Amino acid sequence: MIMREQILEVLERYDKENIRIGAIGSHSALDIADGAKEEGFKTLIVSQKGRHRTYAHYFKEKRTKDGLTKGFIDEVIILEKFAKIIEIQEELRRKNVIFVPNRSFVVYTGIDKVENEFLIPLFGSRNLLRSEERSEEKSYYWLLEKAGLPYPEKIENPKDINELVIVKLPHAKKRLERGFFTAASYKEFREKAERLIKLGIITKEDLAKARIEKYIIGPVFNFDFFYSPIDEEIELLGIDWRFETSLDGHVRLPAHQQLTLPEHQFEPEYTVCGHASSTLRESLLEKVFDMAEKYVEATQKYYPPGIIGPFTLQTALDKDLNFYIYDVAPRTGGGTNIHMAMGHPYGNALWRKSMSTGRRIALEIKRAVELDELEKVVT
Template structure:
């Protein structure tokens, strides 16, 4: 693990008046870059060949022929593969880059390399990123248990399935995505698993390590929080929920029509393809803040220095208005692009100006520079 002291040594050579905010060109990079520009930082996106035009052309900072300013991404570095970012870390350091980790960065670079080889200051907790892997002994489920937080009850053996469960495992081909499926009995579990293996959606190897948990029937809310090490306070910035393919297509069909689908269409996939904004009934907000407080305290105790900056608690709410945390993002969430430029509802009212997750990250970095407290926000 790269120690915090090593990163602080790197920072000693940085020009604090010319910090550049960087990110992998995927996931929530547009929100990160937009927020950075709002707070006066230059932006750098590391992209992959074949996926670079969004950043290198369509949102690139440029001047129109009548001298209007358009776009917000200052520089794009294009690599053959995202994972090659390890090879350009010296260049990133020379440019005074503070890097904002998102899920794509961790998946494409690899957790081990992020922890041990990427010697660039990260905004956030470097070691906490590993907790997102469900296969890890000290995963976010372990952390939730230590914090006394509610999560869906696990089913250890598929033969014990006696009510509706969701089976969580990665997609066989799209490793960033999910190969989730539901079942209400062991027989249904095996039948669906065999079909999904046949169609290349999941693998038998991943299935043996899958997380099986009781399905919570109710709406889902992703709570986009921010913990400020400078103020030692938690902020709720916004709430989002997901559009998932092909699940959302299935639920728009009448049950009778669903039964006519071909075998390769029958089981919906849970690939996230977009997000929408939401709010929550105010009488429930106290419960949500309590969950966030307990998560932050547990992370501080078991993953020192704990949460720095954005994190997302992904929840389902049952008929009795009980929350169950089914996933945790210990970094910027995947749904924050819906708040670019206009900000999050709760973040806006708290700060009395448009406050997206990307802008809140940039604001914390800006404050840390001005207060000479950068060591509090990077690892």
């Protein structure tokens, strides 16, 4: 693991008056760059050839014929593969880049390289990124248990399935995506697994390591939080929920129509393809803040210095209004692009101005520079 002291040595050579905020061109890069621009920072996006035009053309800052400015991305570095970001570290350091990690960055670069080779100041908690891997011994489930937080009950043996469960494993081909499926009995589990393996959606190897947990029937809420090491305070910035293929198409079909689907369409897939904004009944917010407080305290105890900046608690709410945390993002969440340019009701109301996750990150970096406390917000 790259030590914080090594990162602080890098920071000592930075021109603090010319900090750039950088991110991988995927996932939540638009929100990160938009927010950075709002707070006056230059923005740098590292993209992959074939996926670069969004950043290098459509949202690149430029002048119109009549002298107007549009766009908010100052510079784009285009690589053959995202993973080659390891090879341009010297350039990033020369440009005084503080990098904001997202899930795409971790997946495409590789968690080992992020921890041991990426010698660039990260805004956030480098050591917590590995907790997102479900196969790790000290995954976010381990952390939730230590924190005394509610999460869906795990089923150790598929033969013990006697009510609806969800089986969590990666997609066979789209490794960033999910190969999830549901089952209410061991027989259904076995039949669905065999069908999905045959269709090339999951593999036997991944199935053997899958996490099986009781399915919480109810709406899902992703709570986009921010922890400020400067103020030592938790902020709720926004709430989002997901659009998933082909699940969302299935639920719009009558039950009798679902039963007539051919084999290759029969099992819904859970690939996240978009997000929508949400709010929550106010009487439930106390429970939400309680969960966030326990999570932050646990990260500080078991993963010092603890969470820095954005994190998302992904929850399902049952019929008795009990929350269950089924996933944790110890970095900026996947749904924060719904905040960009206009913020979110909670963040906006708290700060009395447009406050997206991206802008909140930039504001914390800006304050850390002004207060000479950058060491508090990077790892």
